[in-house]
Amino acid sequence: MGTMRTPDREARGSVALLAARLTEAAALGPGAALDRIQQVAAQGGELATAASVASLSRALELLWQRGWLPGEAVAAVPKPLTALVTAAIGHECRRYPTARLHPVWRAQLASLDTAPVELAEPLVPGLRRIVELVAVLMSLPQLPRLVPGPCEAEVRTSAAGVDPRVMAKVRGLLTKAESTPFAAEAEALSAKAQELMSRYAFEQAVITADHPQQATARRLWLSGPYQAPKAQLVEAVAGANRCRSVFYPRLGCVGLVGHETDLEITELLATSLATQSTRALACAPGRTRAYRQAFLVAYAHRVHQRLVDAAAQVRPHSTALVPVLASREAAVDAKFAALFPGIRTRRTTATNPSGWTAGLAAADLADLHPHRRVAS
Structure with missing residues (x-):
């Protein structure tokens, strides 16, 4: 088995040439690719492994330049290549000074369980996987x-997120809600937690009015089939929480733009509701694609209505909030326009009446409290 080591000075030129062979193979057809893979394999495990790492590192460098984040690279590749890309990212990112990484980079790298890039004998099958992964990484589009990317100027972020003290109160309420045997008490505690989060968002909007934070963005990756209606569910949650969204159908992710507190609430709630909708759909009687599509579209439609109503109930009636929210909305719109110029609106349709009705009913039963645990 060949494990990545730092090649000595005499071997570096050979490693660079062999890495170029693998990168070329990723851009060629199967026949020509095999020829180059065999050339690399003929050099032995140590050089082949070093060349593999170098080829992957270059592909990742170019991917970062195209706007990708490490966790997104893991989400975008086919599942059989997940462990390999994770190992490659771990090796590549060990070169980056932690002090010059944005907090988002640090958080995503900390969540990856990395291992060394290894090639086992025979080398050709392993090199095929390397070439396959390089080809996938090279094909991912600009985002x-x-x-800021890695090793750029030291970054400072003003996005503070949700106050930890508020989060502690929310978790305390939900812990009580999860432990009580009384359904009415659990609902009251959960509703209190939701009110606390919503009120906090409005209060922060007023408090930071004189020194408003800039709107930011993140991407939320979807899983499984029916991604268009799932993206519509994310859009429903985002819109109710003063965020905007855009769906990448080829990649299976949703871009979100908003202020940090609103984005945190949106991601928590959208993730929870996606789990709930999947569970509800599994219990629904319909099995056709049209039924399931209609179910999920209706679910998103009704959830949006419920969230808008819930936000209206806790929104302060003070006129001081109106210009603040208008200013924040304008900031979100400006950020969205800068990130997604020329975006087109597209709606997911539903044609199955019974699926639509079942989806509405399931959404009426959905738990809108983002921090409550949802059984999978």
Whole structure:
């Protein structure tokens, strides 16, 4: 088995040439690719592994330049290549000074369980996987850059997120809600937690009015089939929480633009509701694609209505909030326009009446409290 080591000075030229062979193979057809893979394999495990790492590192460098983040690279590749891309990212990012990484980079790298890039004998099958991964990474499109890339100027972020004290109160309420045997008490505690989060968002909007934070962006990756209606569910949650969204159908992710507190609430709630909708759909009687599509579209439609109503109930009636929210909305719109110029609106349709009705009913039963645990 060949494990990545730092090649000595005499071997570096050979490693660079062999890495170029693998990169070329990723851009060629199967026949020509095999020829180059065999050339690399003929050099032995140590050089082949070093060349593999160098080829992957270059592909990742170019990917970061195209606006991608490490966690997104893991989400975008086919599942059989997940472990390999994670190992490659771990090796590549060890070169980056932590002090010059944006907090988003640090958080995503900390969540990755990395291992060394290894090639086992025979080398050709392993090199095929390397070439396959390089080809996938090279094919990923340009994305709007959300945060500074690695090794750029030292970054400072003003996005503070949700106050930890508020989060502690919310978690305390929900812990009580999860432990009580009384359904009415659990609902009251959960509703109190939701009110606390919503009120906090409005209060922060007023408090920071004189020194408003800039709107920011993040991407939320979807899983499984029916991604268009799932993206519509994310849009429903985002719109109710003063955020805007855009769906990448080829990649299976949703771009979100908003202020940090609103984005945190949106991501928590959208993730929870996606789990709930999947569970509800599994219990629904319909099995056709049209039924399931209609179910999920209706679910998103009704959830949006419920969230808008819930936000209206806790929104302060003070006129001082009106210009503040208008200013924040304008900031979100400006950020969205800068990141996604020329975006087109597209709606997901539903044609199955029974699926639509079942989806509405399931949404009426959905738990809108983002921090409550949802059984999978």
